[in-house]
Amino acid sequence: MKYELRANQLIGAGGVGAIVDIGDESFVVCDTTQWGTPSQDISHPRMEQRLRRRLCPPPAATRESRGAVPLKRFPGSLFCNRPACRRIILRWDEKKHGSPDGKPKCPFCGHEGSLVPMRFVAACRNGHLSDVPWNRWVSHKKDTCYSQPQLKLEVKNSGTGGLEALSIHCLGCNESRHMGSITAQDSMKRIGARCPGHHPWIWDQNASCNEELEVLQRGATNLYYPVTASALSLEAELQDETDFEAIKATGEFGLLQTMYAAVASQGNFLPPHIEQMIEHVATEHNVSTDEIRELLLGGADGPTDPKTNEVAWNEAEVLAEEWSFLKSDQAAHCRREDFVCKESDLPRFRGKSPFDRVLLIERLREVRAFLGFRRIEPSALEVSPEAGGSFAGTRAWLPAVEIFGEGIFLSFDEDWVADWERRLAQYPEEMVRIGALENVRSAESFWFLPAIDARRIAIHTLAHLLMRQLVFESGYSSSALRERIYSGPGMAGLLIYTADGDSEGSLGGLVRQGQPKRLADTILLALDKATWCSADPVCSETAGQGLGGFNKAACHACCLVPETSCTTANTLLDRTLLLGTGGLPGLLGDLV
Structure with missing residues (x-):
């Protein structure tokens, strides 16, 4: 069977090791050593130099391509979706259980019912993934039940409807056990199940793994953390x-x-x-x-x-290089194949402006590369795209995509930001709170988050508010916009650009909104909407919310954007640092 996956999906949440659902079937993406030899490269000298790898697009399933992205059916444990059957097959065999249309059919009910994947899988912090040992989950009375399992998934219609309503029943010895404790941290340890030390697509290369297995739902957010790199050309x-x-x-x-x-x-x-x-x-x-x-x-x-x-990727250095160019005289009127921009007049608010540069970028090129993945927690072991394998007859490469679009670059006046930081320093409680967030980031190894300070949080919050407002003004969908935050010593700015890999990324509507009068109105509207959230006062008074409690006054109703649009997983947001409240100065509080 052949299925279609978007290239952008393979360089993110659907990359190597990810579980992807296609219809009522479930698969895992195999490692890049099985993708075939790349037929072309994506040129980006700086990224290739840093990553020490070729950058190649995923193979397309066309006559000209040299291969496709192989998928492995996972989990291998399937159950019949007919309520009268519900029989479980512990490991699907294409040759033994196959059907004419290639989709799993239940052999126990005359192929009348379709086999669908079990809801839970087992994973460890070393990146390994396996089926839950359902046969061991049931305490069998007969030894023959281990060698010839006859399992059935039962669903109780009474009760609360939680996991206690689901149970695994053995038809051989009439024993059953509900799933109420299946997701407990030591559930696999209690039944003596250990990590087999492999990936689902490499059954014959088991390795010793001492990490404990944990049971997660197939679609759990902590089952897969993609690690990517991104840079503008x-x-x-x-x-x-x-x-x-x-x-x-x-x-x-x-x-x-x-x-x-x-x-x-x-x-x-x-x-x-x-x-x-x-x-x-x-x-x-x-x-x-x-x-x-x-x-x-x-x-x-x-x-x-x-x-x-492992590839060493320093995103802070890449952003610093981009900032240096975007602030240079070259960027004021640059016309190259991959980058076309011009400087625009500053938006003014009652005769003053917090910005010192606005660039209207009519064309830009972004390259994204897939570096690997982690499981269960952000600080877990990173698994490379080749998953420990080796490339046959070719130099090591990374899957990547190039995206063309348009954008608006805003650079803050450094004096404006420095003056706000001096005023904010007079509120020690707020500085202690922000310092505590940085301590949490370091202690819990949130590797995908940059160093936390008030400057970054305020600029990041403005980027989110602008993206939410530009959706109504520019004609782009919310998921079509993306941000790049430039924050640090001597850096204070943001870039909002289109990030779709199709024709929608170059409609011209975003650059049009960067014209001085339109941009000023957009900023004022975004700030005005943010002064009150429909979830207030709960939103504005919550001490910490979102992933890791890194957000303060920020929720889905006022600040959050699609996950693909934010570089920090919708964290490091706070309206109070941008707008000010209760005497606390805001970065743009004087504009409201």
């Missing part, structure tokens, strides 16, 4: 390419290489004086410390972690 990426050979030819680097080799051969950690010398050489040649470490390892394409073989 800007003019600066094609200029001033670093001459790594020149760096390696310097005497300073030669001395560093000798010292590094002596320590690395003993398997020790780098002492502070070598770390300081690496930082010195990186500063002298205007490159990152990761690139110098890569040179010391004998490569010149970009940084990787030699111990874990």
Whole structure:
């Protein structure tokens, strides 16, 4: 059977290791070593240099392509959807249980009922995924029930309708057990089930895994955390390419290489004086410390972690490069194949403006690459797209997509932001609260979130409010818009752009809304709507809400946008820091 998946889906929530539902069937996406040899590359020098990989689009199921993305039916445990049957097949066999149309049919009721996947799966923090051992879940009275299981899913019509209403019944020994405790953290440990140490598409390569199995629903949000990288294709990426050979030819680097080799051969950690010398050489040649470490390892394409073989991606450095270009004179009137923009007049509010630059970007190109995935929690082990396998006869590559669209770039006046931060510092309770959020981020390893401070939260909240308002003004759908937040020392700005991979991303409506008068009206309307939320006073007075409690005055009714539009999973939002309340100064409080 052949099914269709969108390329954008494969570089995100539907990437390698993800469970995808197609109709009433369920599959898992196999690793990239089984996708076939890529027939083309996506050119993005800076990303390729940092990731040390080729960037290639997913194969398309066309006559010209060299392969398709293989899917594995998962979970393998299926049950009949006929209420009179409900029999369970523990492992689906295409040859044994197949049907003419390729869809699973129940062999116990004469193929009258369709087999549908079980609701729960088992996973561990090492990224492994397997079927729940339903046969062990039932305490059988007969030994033959283990070798010849005859299981049935029973549903009670009485009671609360929770998991207690679902039970697994053994027809051989007449034993049954309900699923009320199936999702408990130690449910698999209690029945002696251990992680088989494999991925569903690699049954014959079991490895030892000491992580405990946890049972989750197939569609649970914590079953799959995709790890992606994103960068804009800007003019600066094609200029001033670093001459790594020149760096390696310097005497300073030669001395560093000798010292590094002596320590690395003993398997020790780098002492502070070598770390300081690496930082010195990186500063002298205007490159990152990761690139110098890569040179010391004998490569010149970009940084990787030699111990874990994981790709090292520093999003903060990429955003800093983009910010530097967007603030440069080159960006004021840039016309290139992948980037066309012009500077616009500033929107003014009663004669003043909190911004120092507005760019109307008529055309931009974004490249997104899939780096891997994690399961159960954000700090779990990251699994690469090749899932420990190797590419046959080709250089390692990452699945990627390129997207063309348009956007509006807003840069805050640094004096305006600095003055607001000085006034905000007079409220120590608020500063302590924000500091506590940063402590939680660090302690609980929320790797996908940037460092938290008041500046980022306020700018991020404005980006969300503008996206919600621009949906009504520009003609784009809410999921078609996306944000990039530039926040840090000397950085305060945002980019709202179209992020769809189809023709909708270049209709021109977004750039039109960036004209001075229209932009000023859009900002005022967005701020005015945010002064009151339909969920207030609950929304504005809640101490912490959303993922990890990172949001304060922000909910679905006032600030949240589609998950695909936000770079931080709809977190780090607070209307009070943007608008001000109860004497607390807001970044744009003077405009309301």
